[in-house]
Amino acid sequence: MTRAHGRTLSLALAQVNPTVGDIDGNLQRLREARAAAPAGCDLVITGELGLAGYPPEDLVLKRAFQGRVETAVQSLATETADGGPAILIGAPWRSDSALHNAALLLDGGHIADVRLKYDLPNYGVFDEKRVFRPGPLPEPIDFRGARLGVMVCEDMWTPAVAGHLGQRGAELLVVLNGSPFEVDKTEVREDLAAKRCAETGLPLIYVNLVGGQDELVFDGASFALTPEGTVSVRAPAWQAGVTPSRWQRRPQGLQCAAGDVAANVNGLESIYQAMTVGLRDYVGKNRFPGVIIGLSGGIDSALSAAVAVDALGCERVHCVMMPSPYTSSESLEDAAEVARLLGVHLDSVNIEPAMHAFSGMLDGLFEGRAADTTEENIQARSRGLVLMAISNKLGYMVLTTGNKSEMSVGYATLYGDMCGGFSVLKDIYKTTVFALSRWRNQSCPDGGLGPRGRVMPERVISKPPTAELKHNQTDQDSLPPYDELDGILAGLVEDESSIEDIVARGYDEPTVRRVWRMLDRAEYKRRQAPPGVKITRRAFGRDRRYPITNGFTSQI
Known part of the structure; x- marks a missing residue:
C-alpha cells in the first residue's frame, strides 16, 4: 500500500510494555514498535502514556520528569522525517499551563497533532484527577485522506466523546488505552467498544498496553471492530508486538480487511497469565x-x-x-x-x-x-x-x-x-x-x-x-x-x-x-x-x- 493513496490505509496496532519513569527505555520500545511495522505502514498506534508508563502517579508532577518526556517526544518526532510511518503515542503533555494525559501524532519530522483526554477516571485503581486536567472535546485529525477520531481510554467508556467525534466527521475511532486486567475485562472492553460503533456507525481501533506495573498488569488484546461490532483484527493477549490492519475506503466508509484474530484468553488461564506476567x-x-x-x-x-x-x-x-x-x-x-x-x-x-x-x-x-x-x-x-x-x-x-x-x-x-x-x-x-x-x-x-x-x-x-x-x-x-x-x-x-x-x-x-x-x-x-x-x-x-x-x- 502506498501512503499517499487516498483509498487505502495501513495501520499497525503496537502493544508496548513500558516501565513507569524509564523514559529512555520506553522511547526505545516505541522506536522498536515503529521499526517492526510492516512495509508501507501509514501509522503505528500505541497505548496510553506509553512514553511515561502507566500509571505515573505523582511522578508525573515533577517538572524534570515532564521536561524529559518533552525532549523524548521531540526526538521521536524528528525521526519520523525518515519516510517511515507516522506514530501515535501517549504521553503527559503541558498545554495552556495545565498538565494533560495526551495522544500525540508524530509525522513528517514534527508533532503533527495533539489530542487531550477529556474524561479522567477517578474510581477503582484510577486517580487521574489528582495529577491531570481534562481537555476539551476532541476534534477529528485529518491524516492521509482519512479523518481519525482519537480518544484516550476512558473517553471510550461513555458515549459523549465518540458521539462528538462522529458528529464532527470522524471516519474511524482510534483509542489509546492503559486498561488493566481483571477477570472478564476483555469481554467488557469489546462490548463497550461495540456500543460506540453502533452509536456512531463507525469502525474502531483499540490499542492497549501490555505487561506489569506494580499491582496492575495490562493484558494487551488490542482489536479493530467493524461498525457492526465484529472483530476484524485482534492482537494476542499478554504479548508485546505489532499487529497490522489494512483499511480501504468503500462507499459506506473505511472498511478493515479481515486480518489476524487471536483467540481471547479467558477464565483460569487468563488469571494464571496475569499472575505470571x-x-x-x-x-x-x-x-x-x-x-x-x-x-x-x-x-x-x-x-x-x-x-x-x-x-x-x-x-x-x-x-x-x-x-x-x-x-x-x-x-x-x-x-x-x-x-x-x-x-x-x-x-x-x-x-x-x-x-x-x-x-x-x-x-x-x-x-x-x-x-x-x-x-x-x-x-x-x-x-x-x-x-x-x-x-x-x-x-x-x-x-x-x-x-x-x-x-x-x-x-x-x-x-x-x-x-x-x-x-x-x-x-x-x-x-x-x-x-x-x-x-x-x-x-x-x-x-x-x-x-x-x-x-x-x-x-x-x-x-x-x-x-x-x-x-x-x-x-x-x-x-x-x-x-x-x-x-x-x-x-x-x-x-x-x-x-x-x-x-x-x-x-x-x-x-x-x-x-x-x-x-x-x-x-x-x-x-x-x-x-x-x-x-x-x-x-x-x-x-x-x-x-x-x-x-x-x-x-x-
Whole structure:
C-alpha cells in the first residue's frame, strides 16, 4: 500500500510494555514498535502514556520528569522525517499551563497533532484527577485522506466523546488505552467498544498496553471492530508486538480487511497469565535476581512456586522448607516433591532452635500465662526471619504466599508469613487457588518457563489446609469452610452487599456477621501487606479503601 493513496490505509496496532519513569527505555520500545511495522505502514498506534508508563502517579508532577518526556517526544518526532510511518503515542503533555494525559501524532519530522483526554477516571485503581486536567472535546485529525477520531481510554467508556467525534466527521475511532486486567475485562472492553460503533456507525481501533506495573498488569488484546461490532483484527493477549490492519475506503466508509484474530484468553488461564506476567515484570523491572519462597508442603506455596517458575525459570527460584515440631511427614514429602517437579533448589532450615530461643527470652515476661497464638506466631515470625536473612544475603526477593481469603479475615501473621516483597496470590480467593492448581497440573501457560506436566502432587490439592502451628490443626478450626467463606467474602468485598442481602442468599447470619467483623478488624494487617497482582474488581489497597480506625463495625 502506498501512503499517499487516498483509498487505502495501513495501520499497525503496537502493544508496548513500558516501565513507569524509564523514559529512555520506553522511547526505545516505541522506536522498536515503529521499526517492526510492516512495509508501507501509514501509522503505528500505541497505548496510553506509553512514553511515561502507566500509571505515573505523582511522578508525573515533577517538572524534570515532564521536561524529559518533552525532549523524548521531540526526538521521536524528528525521526519520523525518515519516510517511515507516522506514530501515535501517549504521553503527559503541558498545554495552556495545565498538565494533560495526551495522544500525540508524530509525522513528517514534527508533532503533527495533539489530542487531550477529556474524561479522567477517578474510581477503582484510577486517580487521574489528582495529577491531570481534562481537555476539551476532541476534534477529528485529518491524516492521509482519512479523518481519525482519537480518544484516550476512558473517553471510550461513555458515549459523549465518540458521539462528538462522529458528529464532527470522524471516519474511524482510534483509542489509546492503559486498561488493566481483571477477570472478564476483555469481554467488557469489546462490548463497550461495540456500543460506540453502533452509536456512531463507525469502525474502531483499540490499542492497549501490555505487561506489569506494580499491582496492575495490562493484558494487551488490542482489536479493530467493524461498525457492526465484529472483530476484524485482534492482537494476542499478554504479548508485546505489532499487529497490522489494512483499511480501504468503500462507499459506506473505511472498511478493515479481515486480518489476524487471536483467540481471547479467558477464565483460569487468563488469571494464571496475569499472575505470571505481573510477577515476571515486577521482578525484572525492579532488577531482582530471583525470588525466595517458603515452601511448606501446602497448596498456597506450591502454586506460588509454580507461578514463579513459569515467570522466571527454575534457576531463579530458591525454595526453603522450614520445619518445626508440628510439621508432618506428609508436608516434608510434599514440599520435596513440588521442588522436584518444578526443578527448583530446596533448602531446609529447622526453626525449632529459634522457637526455644524466643521462649527462653520471654519466659520471665510470660510466667503464669498459658500458651496461645503468641507461641504460634513466634513460629511464623521465625520463618519470616529466616527468609528475610536469606534475602539480605543473596539479594533475592521474598515472595509471599498468602491468599485473598486469608488476607480478608486476617488469618495471617504480621512480620511472619506476611513478610516479603510481592504476592501473586494476594487477590486470589482460596477456592480459586484450588481451581488454578488443578488447571496448572493439566495445562501450561503460553510463554511459561516451567514444566509441561504436573507441578504438584494431588495430595497437596486434596488435603485439608493447615498452618501446622500446633498439632492436628486445620484452617477450619478458625474459619468457616472455604467455599462458604469465599461466597460471603465475594458479597462483602466484591459486591459491597449488605449483611441482609448475603443472608438472603442462604448464608448463616451469625457466620456472615462474624466474617464481616473479621474483615473489618484485619484492615491494619492489609495496610502492611506487600503489593500483589490485581485480579478481581475489588483488590485490596487500590480498589477497596477502608479506614483502619472504624467505629461502624461495633454497631453491627
